[in-house]
Amino acid sequence: MRTLIVGILSAIAFSTSSLGMVVKEDGCLMCHRLKGLSVVDKNNLIKDCSIKPSLFAHSIHRNVGCTECHSKIEEYPHKPENAKVNCATQCHVLDPSTKKPFSHEKIFETWKESVHGKNYEKAPDIYPYCTYCHINKLLVNVKELEALKKGLNRCYICHQGKEWAKDRLSHVSSRLEIANEKNGFAVGYVKTRRDGWEVVELCSSCHNDKKKMEKAIEIEGIKNRFKKEKILHAVESYKVTMHAKMLYLDRSDTRAADCLDCHTNKNGNFHDIFRGNNPKSSINVKNIEKTCGRSSECHPLAEIKHMKNFATTKWVHMRPVPENIGQKVVLVVQYIFITLVTVVLTLATGLITLDLIKNLRSK
Numbered sequence: 001m002r003t004l005i006v007g008i009l010s011a012i013a014f015s016t017s018s019l020g021m022v023v024k025e026d027g028c029l030m031c032h033r034l035k036g037l038s039v040v041d042k043n044n045l046i047k048d049c050s051i052k053p054s055l056f057a058h059s060i061h062r063n064v065g066c067t068e069c070h071s072k073i074e075e076y077p078h079k080p081e082n083a084k085v086n087c088a089t090q091c092h093v094l095d096p097s098t099k100k101p102f103s104h105e106k107i108f109e110t111w112k113e114s115v116h117g118k119n120y121e122k123a124p125d126i127y128p129y130c131t132y133c134h135i136n137k138l139l140v141n142v143k144e145l146e147a148l149k150k151g152l153n154r155c156y157i158c159h160q161g162k163e164w165a166k167d168r169l170s171h172v173s174s175r176l177e178i179a180n181e182k183n184g185f186a187v188g189y190v191k192t193r194r195d196g197w198e199v200v201e202l203c204s205s206c207h208n209d210k211k212k213m214e215k216a217i218e219i220e221g222i223k224n225r226f227k228k229e230k231i232l233h234a235v236e237s238y239k240v241t242m243h244a245k246m247l248y249l250d251r252s253d254t255r256a257a258d259c260l261d262c263h264t265n266k267n268g269n270f271h272d273i274f275r276g277n278n279p280k281s282s283i284n285v286k287n288i289e290k291t292c293g294r295s296s297e298c299h300p301l302a303e304i305k306h307m308k309n310f311a312t313t314k315w316v317h318m319r320p321v322p323e324n325i326g327q328k329v330v331l332v333v334q335y336i337f338i339t340l341v342t343v344v345l346t347l348a349t350g351l352i353t354l355d356l357i358k359n360l361r362s363k
Contacts, residue, residue, distance in 0.1 A: 027076075028066040028067075029051060029053055031076070031077075032049060032050060032051045033050070033051060033052070033053050034050060035050050036048075036050060037049045037050040038050075039080050041080070055138065056136075058138050058139055059136045059137065059138055059139065060136055060137065060139065060171065061136050063093055064091055064092070064093060065092065068089065068091055068092060069085045069086075069087075069089065070082070070083050070084075070085060071086065071089060072084065085130070085131060087104050087107075087108050087130040087131075088103060088104060088105040088108035088109070089103070090102070090103045090105075091103065104130075106269070107269050107271055108130070110268075110269055110271045110272050111130070111271045113272075113274075113280075114271055114272060114273045114274060115273050115274055115275055116128055116271075116273060119216075119219050119220065122219055123215065123216070123219055126212055126215050126216050126219065127216070128206060133202060139167075139170040139171060140170050140173045141170070142166060142169050142170050142173060148169065148173055151169060152165065152166060152169055155168075155169060195251040196247045196251060196253065196254070196256055196257075196258035196261075197247045197248065197251040197258070198251070199258040199259055199260055200238070200244070200247065200258050200259055203235075203259040204235045207231075207234050207235050208235045208236075210232060213231055213232055214232070216231075217231060217232075230317070234317060237317040237318055238259075238317055240318050240334075241316065241317070241318050242256075243256050243257045243258075243316075244256075255298070257298065261294070261298075262282065262283060262291060262292075262316070263282060263283060264282055265280075265282045265287070265291070266282070266290055266291065266294045268282070285308065288302075288308060289302045289303040289306060289307060289308055290302075290303050292307075318330070
Protein backbone atom coordinates (compact mmCIF):
# COMPACT_ATOMS: atom_id res chain seq x y z
CA MET A 1 0.00 0.00 0.00
CA ARG A 2 2.83 2.36 0.91
CA THR A 3 4.51 1.56 -2.42
CA LEU A 4 1.31 2.38 -4.32
CA ILE A 5 0.93 5.74 -2.55
CA VAL A 6 4.57 6.63 -3.18
CA GLY A 7 4.14 5.71 -6.87
CA ILE A 8 1.03 7.89 -7.24
CA LEU A 9 2.71 10.85 -5.49
CA SER A 10 5.78 10.45 -7.68
CA ALA A 11 3.63 10.42 -10.83
CA ILE A 12 1.81 13.58 -9.70
CA ALA A 13 5.09 15.29 -8.90
CA PHE A 14 6.56 14.28 -12.24
CA SER A 15 3.54 15.51 -14.23
CA THR A 16 3.47 18.79 -12.29
CA SER A 17 7.15 19.46 -12.88
CA SER A 18 6.71 18.53 -16.52
CA LEU A 19 4.30 21.38 -17.25
CA GLY A 20 5.95 23.93 -19.47
CA MET A 21 8.71 21.59 -20.57
CA VAL A 22 9.41 21.53 -24.30
CA VAL A 23 8.38 18.28 -25.95
CA LYS A 24 11.30 16.40 -27.47
CA GLU A 25 10.86 14.57 -30.78
CA ASP A 26 11.16 11.18 -29.10
CA GLY A 27 8.89 12.10 -26.18
CA CYS A 28 5.43 12.15 -27.77
CA LEU A 29 5.01 8.39 -27.66
CA MET A 30 5.54 8.42 -23.90
CA CYS A 31 1.81 9.14 -23.71
CA HIS A 32 0.44 8.42 -27.17
CA ARG A 33 1.71 4.84 -27.21
CA LEU A 34 -0.72 4.05 -24.38
CA LYS A 35 -3.64 1.99 -25.66
CA GLY A 36 -6.97 3.70 -25.09
CA LEU A 37 -5.59 7.23 -24.75
CA SER A 38 -8.58 9.35 -25.76
CA VAL A 39 -10.11 12.80 -25.57
CA VAL A 40 -13.71 14.03 -25.70
CA ASP A 41 -14.30 16.71 -28.35
CA LYS A 42 -16.74 19.62 -28.25
CA ASN A 43 -19.47 17.38 -29.71
CA ASN A 44 -18.98 14.90 -26.85
CA LEU A 45 -17.50 12.34 -29.21
CA ILE A 46 -14.59 10.20 -28.03
CA LYS A 47 -11.46 10.47 -30.19
CA ASP A 48 -8.77 7.82 -29.95
CA CYS A 49 -5.32 9.47 -29.67
CA SER A 50 -3.25 6.32 -29.20
CA ILE A 51 -0.49 5.42 -31.67
CA LYS A 52 1.07 2.02 -32.25
CA PRO A 53 4.83 2.64 -32.49
CA SER A 54 5.40 -0.51 -34.57
CA LEU A 55 2.87 0.63 -37.18
CA PHE A 56 4.09 4.22 -37.24
CA ALA A 57 7.64 2.97 -37.87
CA HIS A 58 6.44 1.43 -41.18
CA SER A 59 4.27 4.34 -42.31
CA ILE A 60 4.90 7.09 -44.87
CA HIS A 61 5.68 9.67 -42.16
CA ARG A 62 7.98 7.43 -40.13
CA ASN A 63 11.03 9.71 -40.66
CA VAL A 64 9.22 12.93 -39.76
CA GLY A 65 9.34 14.16 -36.16
CA CYS A 66 5.98 14.66 -34.45
CA THR A 67 6.41 18.38 -33.75
CA GLU A 68 7.53 19.09 -37.29
CA CYS A 69 3.88 18.66 -38.28
CA HIS A 70 2.26 19.42 -34.91
CA SER A 71 4.28 22.63 -34.68
CA LYS A 72 2.03 24.42 -32.18
CA ILE A 73 2.76 21.86 -29.48
CA GLU A 74 5.53 23.25 -27.27
CA GLU A 75 4.62 21.84 -23.88
CA TYR A 76 2.82 18.92 -22.35
CA PRO A 77 0.17 18.05 -21.44
CA HIS A 78 -0.84 20.06 -24.51
CA LYS A 79 -4.20 21.48 -25.50
CA PRO A 80 -6.09 19.35 -28.07
CA GLU A 81 -6.57 22.35 -30.38
CA ASN A 82 -2.76 22.76 -30.61
CA ALA A 83 -2.49 19.36 -32.28
CA LYS A 84 -3.84 20.67 -35.59
CA VAL A 85 -1.47 20.16 -38.51
CA ASN A 86 -0.50 22.56 -41.30
CA CYS A 87 0.31 20.26 -44.19
CA ALA A 88 2.14 23.02 -46.09
CA THR A 89 4.92 23.12 -43.50
CA GLN A 90 8.43 22.29 -44.73
CA CYS A 91 9.80 18.98 -43.46
CA HIS A 92 13.36 18.27 -42.39
CA VAL A 93 13.30 15.47 -44.97
CA LEU A 94 15.20 16.54 -48.10
CA ASP A 95 13.65 16.18 -51.53
CA PRO A 96 16.24 13.97 -53.32
CA SER A 97 15.60 15.78 -56.62
CA THR A 98 16.19 19.33 -55.33
CA LYS A 99 18.14 18.71 -52.09
CA LYS A 100 15.77 21.17 -50.43
CA PRO A 101 13.41 20.56 -47.49
CA PHE A 102 10.34 18.71 -48.72
CA SER A 103 6.94 20.42 -48.61
CA HIS A 104 3.36 19.71 -49.66
CA GLU A 105 2.83 23.45 -50.20
CA LYS A 106 2.04 23.20 -53.92
CA ILE A 107 -0.58 20.52 -53.31
CA PHE A 108 -1.89 22.46 -50.30
CA GLU A 109 -2.36 25.59 -52.41
CA THR A 110 -4.28 23.58 -55.02
CA TRP A 111 -6.55 22.22 -52.28
CA LYS A 112 -7.17 25.75 -50.94
CA GLU A 113 -8.45 26.81 -54.37
CA SER A 114 -10.54 23.66 -54.83
CA VAL A 115 -14.19 23.13 -53.96
CA HIS A 116 -13.03 21.36 -50.80
CA GLY A 117 -10.65 24.04 -49.55
CA LYS A 118 -12.01 27.43 -50.56
CA ASN A 119 -14.71 27.44 -47.86
CA TYR A 120 -12.92 25.27 -45.32
CA GLU A 121 -12.29 28.13 -42.88
CA LYS A 122 -16.01 29.01 -42.91
CA ALA A 123 -17.08 25.47 -42.03
CA PRO A 124 -14.23 23.13 -41.00
CA ASP A 125 -16.77 20.54 -39.85
CA ILE A 126 -18.31 20.37 -43.35
CA TYR A 127 -15.33 20.39 -45.72
CA PRO A 128 -12.52 17.78 -45.61
CA TYR A 129 -9.03 18.76 -44.48
CA CYS A 130 -5.90 16.84 -45.59
CA THR A 131 -6.05 14.40 -42.68
CA TYR A 132 -9.62 13.38 -43.53
CA CYS A 133 -8.42 11.55 -46.64
CA HIS A 134 -4.75 10.95 -45.84
CA ILE A 135 -4.45 8.66 -42.83
CA ASN A 136 -0.73 7.80 -42.98
CA LYS A 137 -1.16 4.25 -44.28
CA LEU A 138 1.54 1.64 -44.09
CA LEU A 139 4.12 1.34 -46.84
CA VAL A 140 3.50 -1.19 -49.58
CA ASN A 141 5.07 -4.58 -48.90
CA VAL A 142 7.24 -4.86 -52.01
CA LYS A 143 7.75 -8.58 -51.49
CA GLU A 144 4.06 -9.29 -52.12
CA LEU A 145 4.07 -8.34 -55.81
CA GLU A 146 6.09 -10.15 -58.45
CA ALA A 147 6.74 -6.98 -60.48
CA LEU A 148 8.23 -5.24 -57.42
CA LYS A 149 10.44 -8.20 -56.55
CA LYS A 150 12.12 -7.91 -59.95
CA GLY A 151 12.53 -4.17 -59.53
CA LEU A 152 14.09 -4.68 -56.12
CA ASN A 153 16.61 -7.18 -57.52
CA ARG A 154 17.67 -4.60 -60.11
CA CYS A 155 18.15 -2.00 -57.35
CA TYR A 156 20.49 -4.33 -55.48
CA ILE A 157 22.91 -4.39 -58.44
CA CYS A 158 24.06 -0.86 -57.63
CA HIS A 159 22.67 -0.08 -54.16
CA GLN A 160 24.41 -2.35 -51.69
CA GLY A 161 22.25 -1.21 -48.79
CA LYS A 162 19.38 -3.64 -49.29
CA GLU A 163 17.22 -2.23 -46.52
CA TRP A 164 17.65 1.31 -47.93
CA ALA A 165 16.68 0.14 -51.44
CA LYS A 166 13.65 -1.74 -50.10
CA ASP A 167 12.57 1.29 -48.07
CA ARG A 168 12.86 3.65 -51.07
CA LEU A 169 10.99 1.30 -53.42
CA SER A 170 8.23 0.78 -50.83
CA HIS A 171 7.78 4.55 -50.55
CA VAL A 172 7.74 5.20 -54.31
CA SER A 173 5.48 2.26 -55.12
CA SER A 174 2.88 3.50 -52.64
CA ARG A 175 1.89 6.11 -55.24
CA LEU A 176 2.01 4.04 -58.43
CA GLU A 177 -0.30 1.66 -60.23
CA ILE A 178 1.66 -1.61 -60.26
CA ALA A 179 1.11 -4.45 -62.72
CA ASN A 180 0.04 -7.80 -61.32
CA GLU A 181 1.93 -10.53 -63.15
CA LYS A 182 0.86 -14.05 -64.00
CA ASN A 183 3.02 -16.36 -66.12
CA GLY A 184 5.09 -13.37 -67.17
CA PHE A 185 2.12 -11.30 -68.37
CA ALA A 186 0.43 -8.27 -66.80
CA VAL A 187 -3.10 -9.29 -65.79
CA GLY A 188 -4.29 -6.02 -64.25
CA TYR A 189 -3.09 -3.26 -62.01
CA VAL A 190 -3.04 -2.74 -58.28
CA LYS A 191 -3.88 0.73 -57.02
CA THR A 192 -1.60 0.52 -54.05
CA ARG A 193 -3.16 3.21 -51.86
CA ARG A 194 -6.89 2.75 -52.35
CA ASP A 195 -8.75 0.68 -54.88
CA GLY A 196 -11.57 2.25 -56.91
CA TRP A 197 -14.38 1.27 -54.57
CA GLU A 198 -12.48 2.56 -51.53
CA VAL A 199 -12.25 5.93 -53.29
CA VAL A 200 -16.01 5.87 -53.86
CA GLU A 201 -16.63 4.98 -50.22
CA LEU A 202 -14.33 7.78 -49.05
CA CYS A 203 -16.09 10.41 -51.18
CA SER A 204 -19.49 8.99 -50.23
CA SER A 205 -18.76 9.44 -46.53
CA CYS A 206 -19.41 13.16 -47.09
CA HIS A 207 -21.45 13.32 -50.27
CA ASN A 208 -24.00 10.80 -48.99
CA ASP A 209 -24.56 12.87 -45.84
CA LYS A 210 -27.64 14.94 -46.73
CA LYS A 211 -27.34 17.38 -43.81
CA LYS A 212 -23.68 18.06 -44.58
CA MET A 213 -24.40 18.60 -48.28
CA GLU A 214 -27.34 20.91 -47.54
CA LYS A 215 -25.06 22.99 -45.32
CA ALA A 216 -22.41 23.13 -48.08
CA ILE A 217 -25.07 24.22 -50.61
CA GLU A 218 -26.12 27.00 -48.24
CA ILE A 219 -22.50 28.16 -47.71
CA GLU A 220 -21.78 28.21 -51.44
CA GLY A 221 -25.01 30.08 -52.18
CA ILE A 222 -26.40 27.60 -54.71
CA LYS A 223 -30.02 28.54 -55.46
CA ASN A 224 -30.81 26.54 -58.60
CA ARG A 225 -33.14 23.66 -57.70
CA PHE A 226 -31.71 21.26 -60.28
CA LYS A 227 -28.10 21.93 -59.20
CA LYS A 228 -29.11 21.29 -55.58
CA GLU A 229 -30.74 18.01 -56.53
CA LYS A 230 -27.70 16.95 -58.54
CA ILE A 231 -25.41 17.55 -55.54
CA LEU A 232 -27.71 15.84 -53.04
CA HIS A 233 -28.10 12.73 -55.25
CA ALA A 234 -24.51 12.55 -56.57
CA VAL A 235 -23.68 9.23 -54.89
CA GLU A 236 -27.01 7.61 -55.65
CA SER A 237 -26.90 8.72 -59.30
CA TYR A 238 -23.33 7.38 -59.68
CA LYS A 239 -24.09 3.98 -58.18
CA VAL A 240 -26.67 3.15 -60.86
CA THR A 241 -24.14 3.67 -63.69
CA MET A 242 -21.99 1.06 -65.41
CA HIS A 243 -18.86 2.62 -63.90
CA ALA A 244 -20.07 1.84 -60.39
CA LYS A 245 -21.31 -1.66 -61.29
CA MET A 246 -17.93 -2.58 -62.79
CA LEU A 247 -16.16 -1.43 -59.63
CA TYR A 248 -18.61 -3.21 -57.38
CA LEU A 249 -17.98 -6.50 -59.21
CA ASP A 250 -14.19 -6.05 -59.25
CA ARG A 251 -12.76 -3.45 -56.87
CA SER A 252 -9.37 -3.47 -58.58
CA ASP A 253 -10.73 -2.98 -62.11
CA THR A 254 -8.89 0.12 -63.36
CA ARG A 255 -11.11 0.33 -66.45
CA ALA A 256 -14.01 1.48 -64.30
CA ALA A 257 -14.02 5.16 -63.35
CA ASP A 258 -14.11 6.09 -59.68
CA CYS A 259 -14.70 9.64 -58.41
CA LEU A 260 -11.08 10.80 -58.84
CA ASP A 261 -10.86 9.49 -62.41
CA CYS A 262 -13.50 12.00 -63.52
CA HIS A 263 -13.29 14.86 -61.04
CA THR A 264 -9.52 15.50 -61.23
CA ASN A 265 -7.46 16.68 -64.20
CA LYS A 266 -5.42 14.22 -66.24
CA ASN A 267 -2.07 15.83 -65.43
CA GLY A 268 -3.12 17.30 -62.09
CA ASN A 269 -2.28 16.31 -58.53
CA PHE A 270 -5.64 14.72 -57.55
CA HIS A 271 -6.57 17.75 -55.43
CA ASP A 272 -7.74 19.98 -58.30
CA ILE A 273 -11.46 19.32 -57.81
CA PHE A 274 -13.56 22.28 -58.98
CA ARG A 275 -17.20 22.89 -59.82
CA GLY A 276 -18.17 22.22 -63.43
CA ASN A 277 -18.51 25.93 -64.32
CA ASN A 278 -14.86 26.57 -63.37
CA PRO A 279 -12.50 26.54 -66.43
CA LYS A 280 -9.99 24.57 -64.32
CA SER A 281 -12.47 21.77 -63.69
CA SER A 282 -11.95 18.38 -65.31
CA ILE A 283 -15.70 18.19 -65.96
CA ASN A 284 -15.89 21.66 -67.50
CA VAL A 285 -17.29 21.55 -71.05
CA LYS A 286 -13.83 22.53 -72.39
CA ASN A 287 -12.03 19.71 -70.59
CA ILE A 288 -14.55 16.86 -70.49
CA GLU A 289 -13.31 15.17 -73.68
CA LYS A 290 -9.77 14.96 -72.32
CA THR A 291 -11.07 13.63 -69.01
CA CYS A 292 -13.14 10.83 -70.55
CA GLY A 293 -10.31 9.90 -72.92
CA ARG A 294 -7.59 10.07 -70.30
CA SER A 295 -6.37 6.49 -70.83
CA SER A 296 -6.64 3.62 -73.31
CA GLU A 297 -8.82 1.80 -70.78
CA CYS A 298 -11.47 4.54 -70.75
CA HIS A 299 -12.86 6.25 -73.88
CA PRO A 300 -9.83 7.14 -76.05
CA LEU A 301 -12.02 8.31 -78.95
CA ALA A 302 -13.75 10.96 -76.84
CA GLU A 303 -11.04 13.55 -77.45
CA ILE A 304 -10.03 12.41 -80.95
CA LYS A 305 -13.59 12.44 -82.30
CA HIS A 306 -14.66 15.49 -80.24
CA MET A 307 -17.38 13.52 -78.45
CA LYS A 308 -18.37 16.38 -76.17
CA ASN A 309 -22.06 15.48 -76.19
CA PHE A 310 -21.29 11.87 -75.28
CA ALA A 311 -19.21 13.00 -72.32
CA THR A 312 -21.73 15.49 -70.96
CA THR A 313 -24.83 13.27 -71.10
CA LYS A 314 -26.73 12.44 -67.93
CA TRP A 315 -25.57 8.82 -68.22
CA VAL A 316 -22.42 9.68 -66.26
CA HIS A 317 -24.48 10.53 -63.17
CA MET A 318 -27.81 8.96 -64.05
CA ARG A 319 -30.61 10.48 -62.04
CA PRO A 320 -32.42 8.04 -59.71
CA VAL A 321 -35.70 9.33 -61.19
CA PRO A 322 -35.55 8.81 -65.01
CA GLU A 323 -36.08 11.96 -67.08
CA ASN A 324 -36.35 10.50 -70.56
CA ILE A 325 -37.38 7.32 -72.38
CA GLY A 326 -33.79 6.05 -72.62
CA GLN A 327 -33.25 6.16 -68.87
CA LYS A 328 -36.66 4.58 -68.26
CA VAL A 329 -35.79 1.66 -70.57
CA VAL A 330 -32.49 1.11 -68.73
CA LEU A 331 -34.30 1.15 -65.37
CA VAL A 332 -36.93 -1.36 -66.55
CA VAL A 333 -34.26 -3.71 -67.96
CA GLN A 334 -32.34 -3.44 -64.69
CA TYR A 335 -35.42 -4.42 -62.64
CA ILE A 336 -36.18 -7.33 -64.99
CA PHE A 337 -32.61 -8.58 -64.73
CA ILE A 338 -32.60 -8.35 -60.93
CA THR A 339 -35.96 -10.15 -60.75
CA LEU A 340 -34.81 -12.97 -63.06
CA VAL A 341 -31.57 -13.48 -61.10
CA THR A 342 -33.49 -13.53 -57.81
CA VAL A 343 -36.03 -16.07 -59.12
CA VAL A 344 -33.33 -18.35 -60.59
CA LEU A 345 -31.25 -18.30 -57.39
CA THR A 346 -34.34 -18.93 -55.23
CA LEU A 347 -35.43 -21.90 -57.36
CA ALA A 348 -31.89 -23.32 -57.45
CA THR A 349 -31.59 -23.02 -53.65
CA GLY A 350 -34.99 -24.68 -53.23
CA LEU A 351 -34.07 -27.61 -55.51
CA ILE A 352 -30.75 -28.15 -53.71
CA THR A 353 -32.52 -28.07 -50.33
CA LEU A 354 -35.17 -30.58 -51.43
CA ASP A 355 -32.52 -32.88 -52.92
CA LEU A 356 -30.52 -32.71 -49.69
CA ILE A 357 -33.62 -33.59 -47.63
CA LYS A 358 -34.36 -36.52 -49.97
CA ASN A 359 -30.83 -37.89 -49.60
CA LEU A 360 -30.93 -37.54 -45.80
CA ARG A 361 -34.26 -39.42 -45.60
CA SER A 362 -33.04 -42.21 -47.86
CA LYS A 363 -30.14 -42.85 -45.47
